[in-house]
Amino acid sequence: MNPRLRIGASSWSAPSWEGVFYPPGTPPADYLAYYAGRLDTVEVDATFYRIPGERMVDAWRERKTITHEKLLVECAQECGAFLKVMDRLGDKLGPLLLQFRYFRKDELADPKPFLDRLEVFLAGLPRGRRYVVEVRNKSFVNTRFLDLLRRNGAALALIDHPWFFDIEQLMRKSDVLTAEFAYVRWLGDRKAIEHRTTRWDRLIVDRRRDMGRWIPAIRTILDRGLTIYGYFNNHYAGYAIGSIDTFRSLWDGSG
Numbered sequence: 361m362n363p364r365l366r367i368g369a370s371s372w373s374a375p376s377w378e379g380v381f382y383p384p385g386t387p388p389a390d391y392l393a394y395y396a397g398r399l400d401t402v403e404v405d406a407t408f409y410r411i412p413g414e415r416m417v418d419a420w421r422e423r424k425t426i427t428h429e430k431l432l433v434e435c436a437q438e439c440g441a442f443l444k445v446m447d448r449l450g451d452k453l454g455p456l457l458l459q460f461r462y463f464r465k466d467e468l469a470d471p472k473p474f475l476d477r478l479e480v481f482l483a484g485l486p487r488g489r490r491y492v493v494e495v496r497n498k499s500f501v502n503t504r505f506l507d508l509l510r511r512n513g514a515a516l517a518l519i520d521h522p523w524f525f526d527i528e529q530l531m532r533k534s535d536v537l538t539a540e541f542a543y544v545r546w547l548g549d550r551k552a553i554e555h556r557t558t559r560w561d562r563l564i565v566d567r568r569r570d571m572g573r574w575i576p577a578i579r580t581i582l583d584r585g586l587t588i589y590g591y592f593n594n595h596y597a598g599y600a601i602g603s604i605d606t607f608r609s610l611w612d613g614s615g
Contacts, residue, residue, distance in 0.1 A: 462496035548596035564598035
């Protein structure tokens, strides 16, 4: 694969991967080392998985406080604490994701208040790091939103999620590549798949057609000289590592 196409999973610590990805009997403390020998990037979702130490986890959890509870207001202390801990990763640190939930119309009928807050927040972030903003509301993706991301060098998270644009719609909509890198999240439908399984050790949804729609977009992004960080969630098809293998096979066969 192109070295600028970095594909990994959203977390490394699912216990059900033991025996299908991790060798049987692998201690959880050794999961990350094994993962790193096979994949060169991982999305740390430590609000759900607690293999890191408690102090590190407490700092990572500030992401929820900033984006979900305080919604970017009066959160400078939390943000500073989070960034300080992240700096300990040094050159291993990848993009930092600001993930926002879907807002119902009775909560936020107009995106302007959100964009006002986001503009101030992004402008106040320290430079020298890579930031990503994920929204679930289609109406938020307008010219002002994309322009403010671009001014601050932040990437729009390109997501595969049932509430959001599909990638073909999104790439036609506007120039959604707002940073010197791109960030892709294959999320899937969490509620739908959890009705079918809560073990994440096998593919239970055939997503090859959906993945195939991403291939032209990925090639377009690479042709623009950007590095892509892409992450598969277990909820996408049932098993993130299996999704990665499927994507790689499709990619190799598409060239």
